[in-house]
Structures are given as C-alpha cells and as structure tokens.
Amino acid sequence: xxxxxxxxxxxxxxxxxxxxxxxxxxxxxxxxxxxxxxxxxxxxxxxxxxxxxxxxxxxxxxxxxxxxxxxxxxxxxxxxxxxxxxxxxxxxxxxxxxxxxxxxxxxxxxxxxxxxxxxxxxxxxxxxxxxxxxxxxxxxxxxxxxxxxxxxxxxxxxxxxxxxxxxxxxxxxxxxxxxxxxxxxxxxxxxxxxxxxxxxxxxxxxxxxxxxxxxxxxxxxxxxxxxxxxxxxxxxxxxxxxxxxxxxxxxxxxxxxxxxxxxxxxxxxxxxxxxxxxxxxxxxxxxxxxxxxxxxxxxxxxxxxxxxxxxxxxxxxxxxxxxxxxxxxxxxxxxxxxxxxxxxxxxxxxxxxxxxxxxxxxxxxxxxxxxxxxxxxxxxxxxxxxxxxxxxxxxxxxxxxxxxxxxxxxxxxxxxxxxxxxxxxxxxxxxxxxxxxxxxxxxxxxxxxxxxxxxxxxxxxxxxxxxxxxxxxxxxxxxxxxxxxxxxxxxxxxxxxxxxxxxxxxxxxxxxxxxxxxxxxxxxxxxxxxxxxxxxxxxxxxxxxxxxxxxxxxxxxxxxxxxxxxxxxxxxxxxxxxxxxxxxxxxxxxxxxxxxxxxxxxxxxxxxxxxxxxxxxxxxxxxxxxxxxxxxxxxxxxxxxxxxxxxxxxxxxxxxxxxxxxxxxxxxxxxxxxxxxxxxxxxxxxxxxxxxxxxxxxxxxxxxxxxxxxxxxxxxxxxxxxxxx
Numbered sequence: 001x002x003x004x005x006x007x008x009x010x011x012x013x014x015x016x017x018x019x020x021x022x023x024x025x026x027x028x029x030x031x032x033x034x035x036x037x038x039x040x041x042x043x044x045x046x047x048x049x050x051x052x053x054x055x056x057x058x059x060x061x062x063x064x065x066x067x068x069x070x071x072x073x074x075x076x077x078x079x080x081x082x083x084x085x086x087x088x089x090x091x092x093x094x095x096x097x098x099x100x101x102x103x104x105x106x107x108x109x110x111x112x113x114x115x116x117x118x119x120x121x122x123x124x125x126x127x128x129x130x131x132x133x134x135x136x137x138x139x140x141x142x143x144x145x146x147x148x149x150x151x152x153x154x155x156x157x158x159x160x161x162x163x164x165x166x167x168x169x170x171x172x173x174x175x176x177x178x179x180x181x182x183x184x185x186x187x188x189x190x191x192x193x194x195x196x197x198x199x200x201x202x203x204x205x206x207x208x209x210x211x212x213x214x215x216x217x218x219x220x221x222x223x224x225x226x227x228x229x230x231x232x233x234x235x236x237x238x239x240x241x242x243x244x245x246x247x248x249x250x251x252x253x254x255x256x257x258x259x260x261x262x263x264x265x266x267x268x269x270x271x272x273x274x275x276x277x278x279x280x281x282x283x284x285x286x287x288x289x290x291x292x293x294x295x296x297x298x299x300x301x302x303x304x305x306x307x308x309x310x311x312x313x314x315x316x317x318x319x320x321x322x323x324x325x326x327x328x329x330x331x332x333x334x335x336x337x338x339x340x341x342x343x344x345x346x347x348x349x350x351x352x353x354x355x356x357x358x359x360x361x362x363x364x365x366x367x368x369x370x371x372x373x374x375x376x377x378x379x380x381x382x383x384x385x386x387x388x389x390x391x392x393x394x395x396x397x398x399x400x401x402x403x404x405x406x407x408x409x410x411x412x413x414x415x416x417x418x419x420x421x422x423x424x425x426x427x428x429x430x431x432x433x434x435x436x437x438x439x440x441x442x443x444x445x446x447x448x449x450x451x452x453x454x455x456x457x458x459x460x461x462x463x464x465x466x467x468x469x470x471x472x473x474x475x476x477x478x479x480x481x482x483x484x485x486x487x488x489x490x491x492x493x494x495x496x497x498x499x500x501x502x503x504x505x506x507x508x509x510x511x512x513x514x515x516x517x518x519x520x521x522x523x524x525x526x527x528x529x530x531x532x533x534x535x536x537x538x539x540x541x542x543x544x545x546x547x548x549x550x551x552x553x554x555x556x557x558x559x560x561x562x563x564x565x566x567x568x569x570x571x572x573x574x575x576x577x578x579x580x581x582x583x584x585x586x587x588x589x590x591x592x593x594x595x596x597x598x599x600x601x602x603x604x605x606x607x608x609x610x611x612x613x614x615x616x617x618x619x620x621x622x623x624x625x626x627x628x629x630x631x632x633x634x635x636x637x638x639x640x641x642x643x644x645x646x647x648x649x650x651x652x653x654x655x656x657x658x659x660x661x662x663x664x665x666x667x668x669x670x671x672x673x674x675x676x677x678x679x680x681x682x683x684x685x686x687x688x689x690x691x692x693x694x695x696x697x698x699x700x701x702x703x704x705x706x707x708x709x710x711x712x713x714x715x716x717x718x719x720x721x722x723x724x725x
Contacts, residue, residue, distance in 0.1 A: 002028045003137060004101055005112040006125070007067075008049035009056045011159040011179060011206045012114030012140060012198070015152045017213055019139035019426075020112050023456050027112070027213070029105055030067040031097055032056050033090075041227065041239050042163070046076060046120055047090055052162045052207035054242045055219060060264045061247060062214040066105075070097040070269040081119060082383060083127045095128045100269045102132055110135040115423070116143065117200040126422040130379075135432065138423035139456060142478070145198040146187065153180045158210040160221070162240040165230075166203035167193050171238025175226050179206055207240075216264075217247040310412050310442075311354075311723065313656040314339055315699040318402025319670055328365040329372055332404035336376045339408060350377050352410050353387045354439050355446040359405040359701070363393040363542035369404070370433060377434045385418020389435035390449030390552045392497050393542040399702045400668035407699060409446070409655065416441040419482055428478040429453040437479045442725040444600065445483055445490070445555040449497070450475045451547040465498075465506045465548040466513040472551040473517045483557055488521040490555040491533040492594045493602045493721070497550040500541050500704055504711070510549055511537070511710035534594045534602055536719055537712050538660065539704040554721075556600060591639060592708055595647040599725055605639040605718040606708050607632055612715060624665065624715075626675070633679045636718050641683070644722060653722040657698045660706040660717040673700055 003025045007013045009032075017027050034053040035043055042051045050072075060067035072093050078086040086092070102108055111129050115122040115138045122138060129136040140148060152159075159179045164171050168189040174182060186197045195203045210218035223243040230237035316335045343349055356377070360369050369391070379386055387408070396405055420436035421427070429451065431437055438447045452461045452468025453475065461471045477487050496514065498507050514535065543550045590611050593603040615635050616628045624632075636659065644651060661672065676698060705712040 001025045001110045001135065001137075002105075002107045003110045003112050004029045004031055004098065004105070004108045004134075006114070007032050007056060007059055008114070009052040009059075009207050010049050010114065011152055011157050011208055012116060013112075014114075014159075014208045014211050014213065015148070015155075015157055016112050016114040016138070016140055018155065018157075018211070019456075020137055021213075023139070025110065025112075025137070027063075027065065028108060029101060030059055030063070030065055031101055031111075032059075032067065032069045033072050033093055033097065034069055036071045036073065041241050042229075043072060044076075045072070045090060046118075047094075047124060048072065049205055051205050051239050052242065055207055055221070055245060057266055058217075058219055058245070058247055060266050062217045062219065064216050064264050066264070067266045068097060068101045068104075068269055069266065081123065082379075082385065083124045084383065085127075085131070091124045091128065094124070095131065097269050098128060098132055098134070102134070104267075108134070110137050110424075112137045112139075113423075114138075114140055116140045116145065116148065116198055117196070122421070122423060130422065136423035136430075138425045141421070141423060141425035142427035142482070145196055145200060146190070149179075149183060149186070149197050153183060156210075156212050157208060158218070159206040159208045160240075161204050162207045163205040163238070164203070165235065165237040166195050166201070167235045168195065169204055169235075171226055171228060171236055174204075175238060175240045176221075176224065215250065217249045219245055220248060221245045310725075311410065311655045313407060313409050313699070314342060315405070315407040316342075317396070317405040317669075319400070328360060328362065328368055328403040331402040332360075332369055332372045332406075333375075335402075335404050335406050336372065339406060340376060343410070348410060348412070350381045350387070351384060351414060352412065353377075353382075353408045354411050354416060354441050355409040356387045356389045356435070357407040358389060358391040359394045359396065359407075360391070361393065361396040361401075361403040363544065365403070366391065366544055374434050379434060382434075384414055384416060385420050385439065386434045386436050388418075388437065388439045388446050388448040390495075390497075390550065391544055392449070392538075392540045392550065395541060395663050395702050395704060398663045399672075400670060401702070405701070407656075411441055417483075419479065424456065424458060426456045428475045429455050429458060438483070440483060440557065442723070443557055443559055444723065444725065445480070445485070445553075445557055447476060447479055447553045447555065449550045449552045450479070451543070451545060451550055453545070453547075460545060460547055464509060465502055466509040468547060469496075469510045469513040469549050469551070470517060472549060473514070476551055476553050477521070480553075480555060483555075485555060485557050486521060487553060487555070488518055490557055491518075491553050492556045492596075492600065493534045493536070493554040495536045495538060495552040496710075497538050497540050497543055497552070498710070498712075499543050499548045500539055502548060506548075507537070507539075507710035507712070511535075531594055534592050534604055535708060536604055536706065536717065537708070537710050538706045539712050541704060554602070556596060558596075558599075591643065593643055593647065597648060599723070601643070601647045601649050601653075601720075601722045603643045603718075603720050604708055605636060605643075605720075606714045607636065607716040607718075608707075608713050609715065611635070626667075629665065629667070629672075630675055630679060632716060633676055634682075636716060637679055637683050640718060640720055643720065647722075649722040649724070651697065653724055654697055655721050655723050656719075657721075658701055658719045659698060660701050660703045660714070660719070662705055662715065663702060665715070669700060669702065676700065 003020050005017045005027050007030050033048050035050050072090055074088050074090040074093050077089040111134050113125050126136045161174050161177050164174055189195045190197050222245055225241050226238055227241050228238045316339050318331045417440040418436045419438045422430055424430045438445055450472045452471035454461055461467050480487055590606045595601040615631050706717040707714040
C-alpha cells in the first residue's frame with residue numbers, strides 16, 4: 001500500500017515507518033501537526049507531540065518526501081475515549097490535514113502512526129481514517145516496550161531526549177542525551193519506579209536526528225536551551241527548545257524518489273471551507289427506504305430466548321419452504337430489519353447487543369453481507385462499541401431456510417467493555433468494519449471468531465490446518481491479554497469451526513493442536529484449572545477468506561478472583577422432575593459441563609448414533625422416523641434440565657440454548673421446529689413450577705456435522721449457556 005506517515009519528530013513515528021517498509025508498503029508522504037505559535041514548544045494535548053516541531057520541517061529534505069503540515073487550531077473538546085466528530089476539536093485538524101493530502105496524492109490508501117499503548121490516540125486516528133476511507137497502520141501497537149526500545153536503537157534510530165516528566169529523569173542531566181546512551185538508565189528506572197521505557201506514560205519525549213529512512217541527510221542540533229515547566233524536586237518537567245540546527249548531507253542516492261507532488265517539498269494546509277464539516281452521520285433507518293424492508297413478502301420466523309434476568313438472545317431467519325430465494329441481500333435486509341424492530345419494540349437498540357452470529361448460505365457473498373450489515377450496525381448507533389461477531393457459511397437452503405440467519409445476544413444494560421482495534425498491527429488481526437475483537441459483559445468475555453491471519457499482513461498463514469489453528473489461538477491469546485487474562489486460565493467454551501474441505505486426519509490435527517496449545521500455555525503460566533473448557537467442533541461448508549479453521553472463544557473473567565465459591569452457592573433450583581427418566585443411563589456418557597457454581601454454566605450434549613440406538617432401541621439409527629426424532633428431542637430436553645438442576649440453575653437463567661443438526665435428518669427446518677415446539681410444550685406442562693416462559697427458548701442451526709471432538713459424529717449437538725451474573 002502507499003502510505004502517508006504521521007510524524008511528530010519522535011522515535012515511535014519514525015520506527016513505525018520502518019516497520020511499514022518491512023511489510024512491503026511504500027511511504028509516499030509525511031504529515032505533521034504543529035502549534036499556531038512557532039515559539040511555543042508544547043501544547044496541552046493528549047493527541048499530538050509538538051515538542052521539537054521546529055526541526056520536523058527538515059524531514060522532507062532528509063527523506064526526499066513531501067511534507068504536509070497544519071497548525072493546530074482546535075483543542076481537546078471531546079474527552080470521552082471513543083471519539084465522536086466534534087467541531088473545534090483538535091482531532092478535526094488531523095482530518096482537515098489528511099483530507100487535503102488525499103486530494104493531492106490520491107494513491108494513498110493507508111496512514112501510519114507510532115501508537116504503542118494509547119487507546120485515546122489510536123481510536124482518534126482510526127476515526128479519522130474511517131471517515132476518509134483510509135486504513136490505519138499501527139505496527140508498534142501493543143508491542144513489548146523493552147524490546148521495542150532495543151530494536152529502535154539496534155536498527156539505527158538516533159534520537160535525543162527533548163522532554164522529561166518522570167521520577168528519576170532530570171532535565172539538567174538528561175535533556176539532549178541520545179536514547180542509546182540512556183537505554184541502560186531507562187531500564188533501571190523501569191525496575192525502580194515502573195516507568196514505561198518507551199515513554200508511553202509521558203515520562204519523556206524524543207526527537208529523531210537520524211535513521212535509515214533519512215537517505216539524503218541527517219540533522220545536527222547546534223544550539224538549544226532548557227526550559228523548566230515545573231521545577232518539582234521529585235519529578236521536574238523540562239523541555240529542550242531548539243535554537244539552531246543544520247543538515248549534513250549523505251552520499252548522493254543513486255535512484256531519486258519520485259512523488260506526485262515533488263520530493264522534499266513542504267506544504268502548509270490551511271482551513272478550507274467545508275473540510276471540517278464532512279457529514280459522516282448515518283440516518284436512523286437509511287436502509288428501509290433504500291431497499292424497502294417494510295414491503296417484503298417473505299415469511300419471517302423469529303425465535304426469541306428470554307431470560308428472566310438480564311440477558312436474552314434473538315435468532316431470525318427466512319422460512320423458505322418453496323426452495324426459491326431472492327438472494328442474500330434481500331434476505332439479510334429482512335432479517336436485520338426484523339431484529340432491529342423487535343429490539344426497538346422492547347426499548348432496546350443495537351447498543352444493547354453484545355454478540356452477533358452471522359450465518360450465510362454462500363461465503364462468496366461475504367462482501368455483500370458486510371455491505372448490508374453496515375447499514376444497520378454502525379459506530380454511531382453503538383457509541384460504546386460495536387458488537388463482536390463471527391461469520392460462517394451454513395447449509396441453510398438445504399433445510400428450507402433463506403440465505404441469511406442471524407443470532408444476537410442482548411443485554412438489558414450498557415455495562416460492557418468493548419475492544420475494537422481497526423488498525424493493522426503486529427498485535428492481532430484488525431477489525432476493519434463495524435465489529436469488535438471482544439466484548440466483556442458481567443465477567444463473560446465474548447470474543448469474535450479468530451482466523452489464522454498473520455496480523456501485520458492480514459493474510460492467512462501458509463501451511464497445514466494446524467498452522468492456521470495455532471495462529472488463530474495466538475490471535476485469541478493476544479486479545480485475551482488486553483483483558484489481563486489468558487485462554488489457559490479463563491476459557492470456558494471454544495467453538496471450533498472447520499471447513500468442509502478438510503479430511504478427517506486434518507481435523508484430527510486441529511484437535512491435537514487445540515489440546516497441545518492449552519497444555520503449553522497452562523504449563524508456562526503454571527495455571528491450574530478447576531475443569532477443562534468445553535470444546536464444540538462444527539463442520540461448515542466455508543469460512544471467511546477461505547480459512548480452514550475459525551476459533552470462537554468465550555472466557556470467564558471474575559471481577560474478584562478471591563471470591564470463595566461456597567459464598568456463591570444458591571439455593572437448590574428445585575427437586576428433580578420425574579420426566580422421562582428412562583433417558584438417565586444414556587445421559588451420563590454424552591455431556592460435558594463447565595460450571596462456576598452460582599455464576600455461569602455452559603455445556604454440550606452429544607446425541608450420536610450410539611445414543612440414538614439406546615434411546616430408540618433401534619439397530620439402524622441412520623433410519624430415523626418422526627417418532628424416533630421426537631424421542632431424541634425429549635432426551636435433549638431431559639439432559640438440559642438435569643444439567644441446570646445439577647449446577648443450581650433455572651431455565652430462566654439460560655442466555656441461549658442451541659441445537660445443531662445435520663441435513664441428514666431429511667427434514668425441513670420448519671418441520672423440525674414443530675417437533676421441538678411440541679416437546680417443549682409437553683415439558684412445560686409437566687413442570688409448571690419451573691420458569692420456562694411462554695416463548696420458545698431454543699434455536700435450531702443446520703450444520704454439516706458437529707460434536708465434542710473433531711470426528712463430529714453427532715446427529716444433534718445441544719449447546720447451552722446459563723448465567724446468574
């Protein structure tokens with residue numbers, strides 16, 4: 001990609017440019033924001049480094065690249081972490097600058113920044129890039145600062161300290177000193193006082209005088225003065241004010257740089273009427289009039305699971321019994337429109353949605369699905385953060401459903417923490433679009449489906465399926481670390497989607513990789529788990545980007561890790577019902593549970609051919625009649641009831657209850673749904689004292705196969721999740 005680099009003069013923005021080149025990108029221009037007054041060294045800004053701005057003008061000549069500069073006219077007006085376009089805010093100066101650069105160099109597709117740990121800065125750069133249709137590159141994001149500092153020095157960045165503001169750093173001693181000379185001292189200060197060795201906590205700022213990208217010349221600072229901002233005797237604050245400098249030219253470069261606007265040119269971008277008022281707002285329901293949701297003639301089936309507590313799920317799909325289809329766009333518009341209407345009727349909105357499962361009939365329509373998706377789920381509607389999401393292809397049409405099936409998990413509050421990183425970095429795959437890497441709500445972390453993508457290149461890892469699996473797990477671990485947890489210690493459920501093109505032996509490799517990965521990180525962290533996480537394997541026709549595997553973890557992150565389990569024990573959920581207890585012998589061997597008593601419970605129930613043979617007393621379980629299927633469903637309901645009772649949960653505590661089934665049942669979804677409805681009605685009648693509610697509390701999901709292992713031999717797999725949080 002052709003990249004415009006944001007430069008402050010500091011070491012981080014310079015090294016970020018070097019990393020861009022490492023990954024095959026081309027730096028075609030530089031951009032810098034500076035104070036209105038040249039004599040001012042530093043502004044009261046969390047967004048921009050301006051100390052040393054007098055020297056940045058020379059970067060154009062040093063690198064032989066055009067430099068675009070703008071004076072900062074705004075101030076920090078929008079103080080929330082997630083930025084919203086605000087007139088007069090200093091972020092709008094960045095927008096005006098990049099907007100003008102984009103006009104002059106239309107080939108630019110990405111913007112580089114040196115963000116390492118500041119969500120405040122990263123989110124604002126991402127916001128501006130999103131409005132301009134640019135990609136944010138942040139290759140230093142979440143990298144170990146000690147290693148970063150070592151790499152910068154080793155790779156030839158020559159930078160001096162131009163500001164200090166931390167215990168252990170003295171303006172009189174350290175201003176003007178080279179970073180390489182101070183590295184041992186900075187490491188010592190980290191051990192003594194816990195400072196960030198790269199200065200990410202504001203401890204110090206730097207000015208780069210030379211680096212490998214300065215192919216034409218390097219900078220020499222001839223004269224400067226030290227200005228004390230705060231003479232505090234514990235942590236004095238001082239800055240270096242440059243007075244004179246000169247450039248020392250290097251050997252003539254054999255091949256000169258070519259730029260659309262001229263090498264080494266410095267341009268100043270002033271206010272242009274209309275630039276700062278780009279309307280990036282989204283109408284409340286723009287897609288209704290555009291595509292005519294309210295005039296659709298499709299038969300919509302809505303499945304709602306409502307907890308008596310604080311969370312519920314909604315599943316919506318198209319009933320397509322005639323086996324004809326109008327296409328994904330129309331189906332997805334209808335489904336999302338119906339879900340939005342249902343949310344609004346109950347006083348909710350997309351802001352309440354924690355997680356979205358997007359199932360489509362053909363992965364070739366993935367881009368089209370995203371185009372429709374962004375018309376409904378936007379950052380404006382979800383100002384606390386867009387929901388996390390996973391997307392897979394399912395055999396929807398084979399069972400008489402439409403082209404789109406959507407499940408949403410909804411909370412009745414806004415107490416969630418969302419991690420949404422859109423920048424491409426070395427940390428974990430970016431989310432370029434309205435979905436986030438993870439959402440934490442009431443001690444449960446719902447993570448987006450992770451593919452085996454190499455984060456800095458956003459391409460699938462080459463090699464075997466197990467290679468992609470390992471990368472997907474590493475990506476998941478990187479996301480988990482942002483919440484101060486690990487898969488090894490916190491994972492309670494992992495759904496592993498496998499592509500249909502995989503052989504049985506390849507799926508077995510994936511399962512082995514999953515097990516060995518958890519053993520490895522558990523040993524390295526010396527983590528002792530109460531029980532192992534629940535693993536659910538699902539075979540899907542196709543996954544995004546042609547991936548072979550997609551991993552979707554769910555983690556439990558207790559607010560108080562020292563809580564005693566005994567203190568959370570609730571009263572018994574009730575006496576065990578005598579309802580088809582003839583299924584008890586089969587039940588004991590076909591389920592897996594992870595439970596934190598009094599908090600959460602997740603479980604799988606596997607109905608294999610062997611189980612069917614026992615339940616139905618049938619020698620040939622592959623020939624399943626409607627009556628046999630009814631017995632299987634009754635067994636599933638019995639199993640769910642027993643799991644809930646054994647773990648001190650009520651039916652009203654369920655946040656979702658899913659039944660995965662295969663098209664091999666030779667039954668349309670609508671017919672299967674009727675059987676489930678009737679069995680649940682029978683159970684509800686027999687258990688009047690239980691909180692089941694009047695609405696159906698389950699969703700039926702067609703898959704190629706599923707199970708608790710990579711063999712995926714289940715005829716039906718039941719997944720439940722209950723919570724008292």
